[in-house]
Amino acid sequence: MGKLLFTFVALGLLATTVVIATDADPINDFCVADLTSPIKINGLVCKNPATVTGADFAFTGIENAGDTNNSLGIAITPGLPGVSYPGLNTLGLGIARVNFPGLNTQGLSVARVDYAVGALLPPHTHPRATELLYVIQGELYVGFVDTNDKFYPAVIRKGDVYVFPRGLVHFQFNIGKSPAVALGVLNSQNPGVQLMANALFGAQPTIMDAVLAKAFIIPTSEVEIIKKGFGA
Structure with a gap:
């Protein structure tokens, strides 16, 4: 009986940990972000519901x-200014909590990604989100590396979907002969992004x-040569 009770307690603690690892559940039907508020919380302050319209959700x-x-x-x-990279002032992050107010507290963000021919979205992570990538146009070579250093590559084309597990290093490379387009959906309103090379060689x-x-x-x-490329 003692061992059984211990097992139930352990499973309960595990389930609690998993829940805590995701965005908090909303406690209202919605919380459209008030982008004018100077108050900083874990998320953004809600607009007065009386001023919310359907346009806030589009x-x-x-x-x-x-x-x-x-x-x-x-x-x-x-996209909004977010991560610097050599030769590129800023890389838009598609952070929904800032530029799509209706998604505030909903635990989601969405972004369209355009890739020129030969373009690479460099190895990076989203520490707070799993990413689902849907190819609208073109051909992409993608993949992620797990914590055992095993690489999971794939070539995905129009209509294909690929999932990048939470927090794991991944990339997207346009190997087609024409521009590519994909839609990314992440299960956090603020997934975060950390470009590996930039984090290591461009840190300040x-x-x-x-x-x-x-x-x-x-x-x-x-x-030293690599650091100079990142302005460090």
Whole structure:
């Protein structure tokens, strides 16, 4: 009986941990974000429900191709300034909690991704979300690496869907002969994004050269060259 009780308690704690690992459940029907409020909380302050209209739950423009004229050849819509990258001032993140107010507290974000021919969305992670990628047009080489360093690659084309598990390193590369378009849906209103190369070689203050040289098994002189590419 004691062992059985212990098992139930352990399973209960595990289930609680899993629940806590996701966005909190909403306690109202909706909470349209008030983008004018200076108050910062875990999410955004709600607008007065009396001022909310159907337009707050609609986003216009996701059907329009983004401008891929940058060093990565990538555009993300809706996007706001987020992550710097060499030759690219900012990489839009499609953070729904900021630029799609109706998704506030709903535990979702959505983004259109445009890829120029040969464009690469570099290895990165979303620490707070699983991502589902639906190909609208083109051909992408994608994949992620699990915590055992096993790589799961695939080539996906128009109509295909691919899932990137929460927090794992992944990328998308346009291997087709024409521009590609995909729609990404993530199960967090603020999934976060961390580009691997940028985080390591572009961090401020900079990471000691000797650390990166040992980690990547390269000379410190090469570390300096890579850092310069990231403006570090």
